[in-house]
Amino acid sequence: MKIKIYRRxxxxxxxxxxxxxPVLNVFELYFVKGTFISMDIGDAAxxxxxxxxxxxxxxxxxxxxxxxxxxxxxxxxxxxxxVWCSWFCPYYLCAEFMSWLRRKLKxxxxxxxxxENIHIRQARVRYIFLFAGLVLMAIAGVPIxxxxxxxxxxxxxxxxxVKFHYVTFELVFVAVLLLLEFFYFRFWCRFFCPTGxxxxxxRSKRGMTVRKVKEDCSNCMSCVRSCPMMINPMTxxxxxxxxxxxxxxxxxxxxxxxxxxxFTFK
Amino acid sequence: xxxxxxxxxxGLLNSNPFKNYYKKNRLRPPGAASxxxxxxxxxxxxxxxxxxxxxxxxxxxxxxxxxxxxxYIYPENKACYLCMRCMKxxxxxxxxxxxTDGKKVRMGIAVINQNTCLNFLYYKDEMLxxxxxxxxxLCGTCYNVCPYTDEAIVMEKFILPxxxxxxxxxxxxxxxxxxxxxxxxxxxxxxxPVDKNTGYFGRRSKxxxxxxxxxxDALKGEKLLEEKQKIDSSDVKPDFEYNxxxxxxQY
Ligand code: SF4
Ligand code: SF4
Ligand code: SF4
Ligand code: SF4
Ligand code: SF4
Numbered sequence: 389m390k391i392k393i394y395r396r397x398x399x400x401x402x403x404x405x406x407x408x409x410p411v412l413n414v415f416e417l418y419f420v421k422g423t424f425i426s427m428d429i430g431d432a433a434x435x436x437x438x439x440x441x442x443x444x445x446x447x448x449x450x451x452x453x454x455x456x457x458x459x460x461x462x463x464x465x466x467x468x469x470x471v472w473c474s475w476f477c478p479y480y481l482c483a484e485f486m487s488w489l490r491r492k493l494k495x496x497x498x499x500x501x502x503x504e505n506i507h508i509r510q511a512r513v514r515y516i517f518l519f520a521g522l523v524l525m526a527i528a529g530v531p532i533x534x535x536x537x538x539x540x541x542x543x544x545x546x547x548x549x550v551k552f553h554y555v556t557f558e559l560v561f562v563a564v565l566l567l568l569e570f571f572y573f574r575f576w577c578r579f580f581c582p583t584g585x586x587x588x589x590x591r592s593k594r595g596m597t598v599r600k601v602k603e604d605c606s607n608c609m610s611c612v613r614s615c616p617m618m619i620n621p622m623t624x625x626x627x628x629x630x631x632x633x634x635x636x637x638x639x640x641x642x643x644x645x646x647x648x649x650x651f652t653f654k
Numbered sequence: 655x656x657x658x659x660x661x662x663x664x665g666l667l668n669s670n671p672f673k674n675y676y677k678k679n680r681l682r683p684p685g686a687a688s689x690x691x692x693x694x695x696x697x698x699x700x701x702x703x704x705x706x707x708x709x710x711x712x713x714x715x716x717x718x719x720x721x722x723x724x725x726y727i728y729p730e731n732k733a734c735y736l737c738m739r740c741m742k743x744x745x746x747x748x749x750x751x752x753x754t755d756g757k758k759v760r761m762g763i764a765v766i767n768q769n770t771c772l773n774f775l776y777y778k779d780e781m782l783x784x785x786x787x788x789x790x791x792l793c794g795t796c797y798n799v800c801p802y803t804d805e806a807i808v809m810e811k812f813i814l815p816x817x818x819x820x821x822x823x824x825x826x827x828x829x830x831x832x833x834x835x836x837x838x839x840x841x842x843x844x845x846x847p848v849d850k851n852t853g854y855f856g857r858r859s860k861x862x863x864x865x866x867x868x869x870x871d872a873l874k875g876e877k878l879l880e881e882k883q884k885i886d887s888s889d890v891k892p893d894f895e896y897n898x899x900x901x902x903x904q905y
Contacts, residue, residue: 451747
């Protein structure tokens, strides 16, 4: 259970950060500022590539500020894969909390059974949703997909709470998603989230991916059962669905004896 | 090609939730692109809101419809003090990061209501030799608090405040104006279309139409100065009225 501990630590630190950064700003320390739609640390600016892409389409122009702010996220994406989702996204932590709650309440398992083509169905819905969203957004000419970016909403709400002491209506959206999450396993991340889908376009085969490094294993299927994105980690580590959470690596019993399923760079 | 149907169609499109329109004392942060462009560029990341040391920038809530999450300044609550930090953090150029000189900011323009401004009332009292209000007070607060005193706002006859086209629209004067119940000086935002001209139709045709360039210098420079010069301290001359009707043609 090693990777999971680091991952939890990163997630909890992130949640801490989304509340702590506005506090810093209230005390006029501006080293880090912004929300998960866009933030900067010192002089390094980062922005959600989808958000910036939307404003490029809407305004029909590209300027150096836009390009400058997506460099870091895209390089991270190319190097480390979609680690944003499983290691930092506050929504993912909440969704995992929902699964945990179900386990604690001893409700019956709700994760769908793995099947060969479930990921194709997922991908289809995701791409259609993103595409429809972008079309709608282009017609409106306003980056409206940001209004349904779960991590963005959570972190702006955190900022609003700390700085202005109230919450706004968008929180209802996240609350509804989480409620649904209680009944449908990771449905937002698997089927809809435009942020995650757009990020996965920048996934490179050469970056960090899960691979089976040994020819054969005991074929216990623990990794398949553990994967939250419903893919087969042994063969599909390069898939756009994989968010490098490492749950499969943790689950693999053969790893104890000899490296079998590992994160590798190519 | 305008007829009843195109007008009906325009009307329908214009009453959609993308609406954003001109409203007194509601401004975009300094350096903001014209409203249509701003709505396209702003990704609602709230970085400008976080960086503002005076908490001047507020985040639009649901009642602002689709602008929810975009930054606004309400100078009646808190004006912008022109510290020039917010534009530097904007990741998309919705606020122009090249703007560093507070003097060049044009968020809007201050307009003094001569019927309620304490100094104008005082002057009237003096001129007429009667007390119109019974409580004549001398004020001049706006003149004193303006960061560009004697440039953006000047005193005519040593007593009557007059705003010039150097006004940045920061709204400090509005924030501090003591006139009650309504402030005697208000900021009219720059680059915002009027209500009925703003919906989807208005946005697209205006943004991508030929008129875009023209709107950039609406009521600025010479023309504005001309308007302003009509203001005279003695009350025989016609009252100055900020010409909001003209927004139709300009945007
Ligand atoms: S898919 Fe979206 S909501 Fe899910 S973890 Fe990734 S960014 Fe967060
Ligand atoms: S210039 Fe300074 S005071 Fe004015 S809105 Fe920007 S950050 Fe706030
Ligand atoms: S920093 Fe720029 S993009 Fe972000 S909320 Fe402010 S104006 Fe919008
Ligand atoms: S008159 Fe001065 S204080 Fe008032 S808005 Fe203009 S620049 Fe700011
Ligand atoms: S602060 Fe208000 S009342 Fe006082 S002089 Fe200026 S406009 Fe008139």
